[in-house]
Amino acid sequence: MIRKAIRQNRKSKIIVTGCYAQSDYEDLQKIEGISLIAGNGEKNDILQQLEKIDFHDTVIRVKPAKYLKKYDNILKNKSSSLHTRAWLKIQDGCNRFCTYCKVPYVRGPARSRSVEDVLEEVSNLSSNGVKEVVLAGINLGTYGRDIDKGKTNLAKLISLISNFKGIKRIRLSSIELIDIDAELLNIFKNCSKFCHHLHIPLQSGDNKILNLMNRPYDTSIFYQKISLIKETIPDIAITTDIMVGFPNEDSNSFSKTVNFARKICFAKIHVFQYSNRKECLAALLPNKVDNRTKKERSKKLQELSKELFYDFQKKFLNSIAEILVEDEIKDKEGRIYSRGITSNYIKIIIPDFIGKKGEIVSVKLNKISSNYVVSSVQTLLG
Ligand code: SF4
Structure with missing residues (x-):
């Protein structure tokens, strides 16, 4: 995958990060075309590093795992x-x-x-x-x-x-x-x-x-x-x-x-x-x-x-459950379905219902259809 990324993106800087980069950076160094190898402790500095690195050098930023003691590599939700x-x-x-x-x-x-x-x-x-x-x-x-x-x-x-x-x-x-x-x-x-x-x-x-x-x-x-x-x-x-x-x-x-x-x-x-x-x-x-x-x-x-x-x-067919509306999808015929999951991780779709994202809806679970349980709205709980 790394070699493919290099081949297909000649004008891009290729960065390898994560556990493989952490453990096998010496092997990765031998692959021509990687601009940066960033270990698990260095991942969050990638954007800053990008500006500094050149296409032609491989920069290695890997701190040995035993030194990753502080909780210092948090990537916050934007x-x-x-x-x-x-x-x-x-x-x-x-x-x-x-x-x-x-x-x-x-x-x-x-x-x-x-x-x-x-x-x-x-x-x-x-x-x-x-x-x-x-x-x-x-x-x-x-x-x-x-x-x-x-x-x-x-x-x-x-x-x-x-x-x-x-x-x-x-x-x-x-x-x-x-x-x-x-x-x-x-x-x-x-x-x-x-x-x-x-x-x-x-x-x-x-x-x-x-x-x-x-x-x-x-x-x-x-x-x-x-x-x-x-x-x-x-x-x-x-x-x-x-x-x-x-x-x-x-x-x-x-x-x-x-x-x-x-x-x-x-x-x-x-x-x-x-x-x-x-x-x-x-x-x-x-x-x-x-x-x-x-x-x-x-x-x-x-x-x-x-x-x-x-x-x-x-086991849950015909029972009532609460779902959190996450998004909506359209099928080939243009029919709209709201999508969400129950607390116990059953994926739900509700035909012909446009729920507000983040809304909690009480639904009746009617039938299983491939990856989803098709349901109907009982109450909007806000
Ligand atoms: S408990 Fe730790 S060592 Fe065991 S599988 Fe999970 S992460 Fe790996």
């Missing part, structure tokens, strides 16, 4: 580009070392953005019409452990954000199972603005593989916690990440994963194929899985994900 929903980064880095993952090596240690800074941005988002914030981070559940002498945490932050009148919904991007404690579960249950959707990575349904991955749970702990969450919030959507083709994953391990995913009834599964990372311990493991098998397993899980998502949506 008011000119805001939608109804905004991603709000509150945390970066990770201190866990899952054996397949290079994030701790390229993103540095876990560090949290200060509460004041987060709230300032929430206030800015709210005054610019944002109604839903999605709290994002590499390891969201560890938020607060490195600041304010441990007096703050994710539960307290959610509670503070919920005080903003203009913010109607708070969603989490992803959270590790072991970080969901009683305090957090209590907020999930009692904060009326908290979206009933949790993305909790499973990675494998076989304890042997979980152990090799250095994941901090086994399937029985996972099952118990998910059961508790579902008892507490019955309409919740639990989505997950599963990795296929980790070394030593045989057909028996994979069957266990498929069966376990069915048992949990995930609403959706994001499937990833294992790939070797030279920094990571899993690269040293024997019994690698071949690419063809990885592809087949990936396809099977994607099919399962579709089936589970269909079943999940079906």
Whole structure:
């Protein structure tokens, strides 16, 4: 992709950034035509750098990940580009070392953005019409452990954000199972603005593989916690990440994963194929899985994900839900539909309705149609 970008944009300065730039800048240096290689800590200076750099030199701005200690690389939402929903980064880095993952090596240690800074941005988002914030981070559940002498945490932050009148919904991007404690579960249950959707990575349904991955749970702990969450919030959507083709994953391990995913009834599964990372311990493991098998397993899980998502949506047919109107679309015949999502992440379209962006609308879920549930308006809630 980088070489293609260079070929197709001879008159442009080509900048490479992100985790690959952070970890492999020496290899990238050998590709002719890159003007700037910016590591994870340098991304936000790109615009300033652009003016200084020349086409013909490769400038490297990569600070080793272990020095990325301060929460100093925040890219704030710009008011000119805001939608109804905004991603709000509150945390970066990770201190866990899952054996397949290079994030701790390229993103540095876990560090949290200060509460004041987060709230300032929430206030800015709210005054610019944002109604839903999605709290994002590499390891969201560890938020607060490195600041304010441990007096703050994710539960307290959610509670503070919920005080903003203009913010109607708070969603989490992803959270590790072991970080969901009683305090957090209590907020999930009692904060009326908290979206009933949790993305909790499973990675494998076989304890042997979980152990090799250095994941901090086994399937029985996972099952118990998910059961508790579902008892507490019955309409919740639990989505997950599963990795296929980790070394030593045989057909028996994979069957266990498929069966376990069915048992949990995930609403959706994001499937990833294992790939070797030279920094990571899993690269040293024997019994690698071949690419063809990885592809087949990936396809099977994607099919399962579709089936589970269909079943999940079906449970809510004929019920009433609130959606946040995000935009509108037209079909080939020129018919207009308003679009939005429910708190538990079901995508909704409402035929022949032009809702105001950011408006909360109560709808009846009528039927499933490919990626959407077709609904009709019950009440406008403002
Ligand atoms: S998979 Fe997640 S928890 Fe594990 S090391 Fe990577 S970022 Fe950290």
